[in-house]
Amino acid sequence: MKLFRAISFQTSLVARLSVLLAAVAVLPATPACAADGPKRGGTLTAIVQPEPVTLTPAFNTATPTQIVAGNIFDGLVYYDPALKPQPSLATEWKVAEDGLTISFNLRKGVKWHDGKPFSSADVKWSLENVWKTIHPRNKAIFENVATVDTPDDNTIILHLSKPSLPILSVLNAVGAPILPKHLYEGTDILNNAYNNKPVGTGAFVFKEWKKGEYILLERNPDYWEPAKPYLDKVIFRIIPDAAARAAAIEKGEVQYATFNPVSFREVERLAKLPSLKVDTRGYDWLSPVLYLDFNVENQYLKDVRVRQAIAFALDKEALGKVVWYGYGKPAVSPVPTALTAFHDASVPKYPFDLKKAEALLDEAGFRRGPDGVRFTLHHDFLPYGDDYKRTGEYLKQALKRVGIEINIRAQDTAAFIKRVYADRDFDISSSYNGAFPDPQIGVVREYWSGWLGSKTPWTNGSGYRNAEVDGLIQAAAVEGNPKKRTEDFNRFQQIVQRDLPTLPLLELRFFTLHSSALKDVVLQADQSYGSLKNAWFDQAPAQN
């Protein structure tokens, strides 16, 4: 891989100068003209839902933790709308031809919120003690990093035993969080007091966490990026009730809310208000896919024809339009279309076709009984809200038409995880997974047999075991040639879409609601987990 764009210290000086010049240029103009550029000031009230368990994304990758932490911590990079890494704490980086060495030049003059200087030692320590060990998504990705060199304070070189291309796709603030070594070294990381009063290098400084009410962040006056952030304060409020969230957003009490903060029907209504904007960007980095896991040990589902019949019997178009109110696009492959480099559109497809579904079921030997029923299965849905429950209700009614009776089971999240991933006492489950920019991070975990027996949630739920698929997954993990790697992933997609241990249903589209007065709020592919440092108020909201 070639050298990426680099922003040196010099260019940031230029930027600083140009900001100064711009300020001089607009001085004589009327204040209205000033609206052309970002304005300083204002307090942004946002929503985080549900309340995070911790504010440090090192060992907990729950969505609420990442939403807040993205503002307090900086990553080595962030991801632009095309999912390309862009400089953040790393100003430039270089991957050797053989993929076995990756070096980063780090930004100079960056300070932690407590005033201590940030250096390559922090990155090295975090890699060795967090990314490689306790971060839930990164273990496999950083596994092949054998040694880490820090020739000086601003350079870090990773030496890998085998290539690991997905590394460059997880280097943002929450994907590979850099913790302050001076506060964590020699402590029990999981129980460090700073987990809940984090010290980062980010644009906002943690001030206060009032449990059950809000998390208050204040502007970092020493932020390395000149003039940013524009907002004085960011308050993340905790509002557990969806109707109350909708009311707060409508009234303008809250100006920014991510991850479907209100019901789909409500957003249709709110989208019509001139004071609000709906944005579905900013989620590409996680690329969520809704899917069904078939327990391949089930007496009916172990027959691939039954799994394919179910795929034919589901109208994914209707599922996206009616059940998910248009916030879902039929998925063709487990690798979503957003991952343009890896998505294979030529995989076996299962268009809505009841006749074909019935024929396959007959062929498999499961004929309709006198009551029209072929067999009965249980369905367990991810208990994350009504959208998932309605998905189960849709499944029940849709499969009834081809003679499969579905018994829906409701339970809480802990029971769901135990049933599907530990006890394996289920027939069909529905859930969603983030694919992330590289299939290695989010997709292959659903198919790799290495996860079986580990009871790790959101891994191989179906119980699928295919030596060829395992081989492809392992080959792609250490493949240094991007083209060869894409071929491995294409072959992988062809096989799993034929075998269908897992049926990808929809590429989900999450949405963000924000005030129309809030500008430049979604600029990154990982914005939903990213920093609000670019956001500014055209017209500051009335404070209460």
Added chain:
Amino acid sequence: MALVDIVAHIPPARIAQDNAFFRTARQPSAVVGVLLLGFVVAMALLANQIFPGDPLDFVGQPFQRPGEDPSFPLGTDMLGRDLASGIFHGARISLLIGAVATAMSLVIGVGVGAFAGYYGGKIDASLMRLTEFFQTIPPFLFALTIVAILQPSIATIVGAIGVTAWPSLARLVRAEFLKLRHGDMVQAEIALGASDMRIIFRHLLPNTLAPIIVSASVMVATAILTESSLAFLGLGDPNVVSWGGMVGAGREVLRSDWYIATLPGVAIVVAVLALNLLGDGLNDAVDPKQERR
């Protein structure tokens, strides 16, 4: 005036009507209650005739307002399910749960209360400690916990309501038994050699029936409400249509499509009101202090 004269002055018609049934029928609230309850029962009985087919089927366009399409008089919900069909079929589930759970509570509550009140002593003490144990946990939270652990289905919901609703009934029955236990009637029966079971079931129980019936009607109403609350919180049986489940599902679109949550809510109000009115009427009718107003 001599006693004979007083008796002579009571009109014969009045004597004929002076039983619980006619006294109930004279209570306007009871009459309204019976009529409303009859309506709900009729809905349950006729659900299959008026709305054949699965009420959970997606039959029409989603979000049709009441009256928009004559084939769906009460409109459709977010998945295009017929609300009228859901309300009619939901009546079956609500009444079924109300009746079975109450029957269960009656068996436990009356049993515990009767034995505790009749035998007294250690039996009474231990049974009452058990009752108090159940009373210390709010019944709704208790039912919620049971359903959450056992996973929601009609059987677990009925069971959870049944085993949590009986303590107050047990105390009521015990109090009645204590009152009668040392009275002349029981002493006479013991003297005549009647067995304990015969005394409890043949003689004491019929004498405490009035307050039991009154509380039973309220218990049915409470059971319906509890099931609705459980379903509203997402702990209903997802395989059947229930009023609480419909309200819970419709709540998230309350601002834009109020009728989806409101119409089944009205059904709950009607059923619960009917049972409460009936309970009130029965209470007035069987309460001797209110006999001659």
